Amino acid sequence: MVKHLHSVLTLALGFFSVAASAQAPATVTKPDDGYYRIVNARQRTDGKQYVYVTGKIAAQPNATKADATTLPGTVIHLKTATSRTNADWLDVTTLRSQGVDVINDYLNPAIEKVEKALKDKLNEKLGSTWGGIAYGIFNTSVIGQWDLKMHLKPVTTDGRTAYYAFATVPSMRPICDFWHTYRLAAGNALNSYPNLKSALEANNPDKVWDEVLKLALAKIESSPYAGTDIANVVKRYINADRINQGQTYYLMSGALKKIDNGRAYNPSDLTNTSHNEYEGTLPKFDFVNNNNTDTYFGPELPVTGDAAMWILEKVDDTNYFGVKPSTNMRGRDGKYYTTLYVDFPYQIKGDVKAYTIEGVEAKNADGYYFAKVKKLAQQGDVVPAQTAVVLECNSTNPADNQLLPTGDETPETSNNRLCGTFFGEAINGLTVKDGTGAERNVTRDNIRAFNINTADSRNPIGFYKVKSNVTNIPGNKAFLVLTNAEAQAKGFVLEFEDGGTTGIETIENSRHSTEDGVYYDLQGRHVENPTRGVYIVNGKKVVIK
Structure with missing residues (x-):
């Protein structure tokens, strides 16, 4: 009994x-x-x-x-x-x-x-x-x-x-x-x-x-x-x-x-x-x-x-916790990417960078939509509890990507658009929170999962619409939940603060960056009077301070 x-x-x-x-x-x-x-x-x-x-x-x-x-x-x-x-x-x-x-x-x-x-x-x-x-x-x-x-x-x-x-x-x-x-x-x-x-x-x-x-x-x-x-x-x-x-x-x-x-x-x-x-x-x-x-x-x-x-x-340096990115998630920068959503805060011990997504941007002239990436932490820093992140690693070996749990499970609010769930759950009917604490109802139409676009010859890494046969979202992973207007885009490529992208042949090689002396922003738009920021000129990045 x-x-x-x-x-x-x-x-x-x-x-x-x-x-x-x-x-x-x-x-x-x-x-x-x-x-x-x-x-x-x-x-x-x-x-x-x-x-x-x-x-x-x-x-x-x-x-x-x-x-x-x-x-x-x-x-x-x-x-x-x-x-x-x-x-x-x-x-x-x-x-x-x-x-x-x-x-x-x-x-x-x-x-x-x-x-x-x-x-x-x-x-x-x-x-x-x-x-x-x-x-x-x-x-x-x-x-x-x-x-x-x-x-x-x-x-x-x-x-x-x-x-x-x-x-x-x-x-x-x-x-x-x-x-x-x-x-x-x-x-x-x-x-x-x-x-x-x-x-x-x-x-x-x-x-x-x-x-x-x-x-x-x-x-x-x-x-x-x-x-x-x-x-x-x-x-x-x-x-x-x-x-x-x-x-x-x-x-x-x-x-x-x-x-x-x-x-x-x-x-x-x-x-x-x-x-x-x-x-x-x-x-x-x-x-x-x-x-x-x-x-x-x-x-x-x-x-x-x-x-x-x-x-x-x-859980320490001997009995460590680490992440193991897929070998398929390798950007053209040679880095490996994965996402993580855990209950505990952790200090980054390995050569790993953690990023949040601060928003999404409209389609550029090349047809790409972008997820705006912001660096949150690197080696020695602490990522707060319940923070969904994209992780950039130099290796797929968990021993190289150690994250040491430390502190209490008190979340911090932020502008992070990424969401997560601790356990694998059905997509439809799932309710999650982003970094602001706002609740978001998940559907097959508005969720974008972290993946690599193999249908694109440039194989960009980003957040994409899930396949029709996928009914569950895995636990401890980060994903985007879009508004109705944002959900018009099937996928969003990662765009970093310095204008770099992951897995794309770089915007500066596009047809909109070949004219001598003409400035373009990172969305491929012609800029008549550039001010402070990052631009594309003659196929190269130019930073105006």
Whole structure:
């Protein structure tokens, strides 16, 4: 059965895990607040051990170390505080990746909603007097037993420091006791929930948990979360006899299966008796507990081994994050170009330049539309959080294009027209924000994706209309969303502040720049009285200061 809501939500977002039977040190050393990757301590043959966030309620330990190098969804902002209740524990105060803060934006607010909904329902069904009494008992004996903090406790495995996170499942026993004490006063309050009422009448706290989970599942299946990981988690724990009231539960990589051989657990005769077995063929999350009284299948936690331990790898020069431009996205300047949109701010460590798009320009005499490029940052500078950019690199090797996450996820407003999304989503119906904070509704007609125009002999790099068979926009990439007037153009070539373009044979070679002594602007228009700026004269760039 499922533990409390804390653990369900934690699993659904899939970030942390837990432990095996290792001994914890006497004191806990708080890790630095910062950006980490979370690695399962179990050595998988396929190397998929890194937690990878793939959606708002979806994450799995399904990335290799090589994958993690370039996947923003493996970069997790972690902040902890020493627990007030136990000096050997840490409380997780921030657990964030890809725009989702599990603790502050999702978990705690969700639990507050559950508590309020429960109180309102009890008042509705039992009246304010009995409802208040029922909620008081529930709040003290059930919700009060929920440890709303996500705790981390260090362990050692193979000489390495690892952590496990845990939460406590409240027992439904006090609810059963309340029902049998006050059911005459409750009257017909639960007639609309016959199965739950039957479980209470049977004085069976495990069955009560089952019915609560079924009600929760019905709510989930009628919400946008239907069919998602969180729904599947709840399903797996219904009628699974894994509640173990009041126990601590740990998140692990893999799964645990119960082998029923018809006879109670005997550790010296697993072949002929019922027992737990570890199932680690797929990289996914599950829960185990610390119960040692399940005499039929035996204790769960010792079976999991290192699969219930997690190692924190600080994202740094060794465990770096970098970008890998496609070899096809090479401009005639020899540079490689890509786009990036991530939740975290980062310092540029490699020889990389970051650019924003400040606007788009009308068609010039050669038939090109331009996206006006503005340099935002270069080596040593910091790009603010949630800033969609074009990156210029000298190499396609991520090791040469390192970006060090640093700081908090506080976005800065700007004139940047680029937009982005953290997860791959359908184009039509998608709403995004540009650098100004303005919301833009995305359609197939108004989106322009970063690409190279292979149909043009000059192969210009820029933002182009997507092909008819493309229905999704990838996550962590930047794109343009145009106004109706701007959307008349199928594509926009990059134009830099100095007048340079990427991937074009340069405007100065065009037919509009061959007349001696005649000035043209960068859009190919004849200028009678040039002032300060960049112009084309006799096929060459001229800067007037």
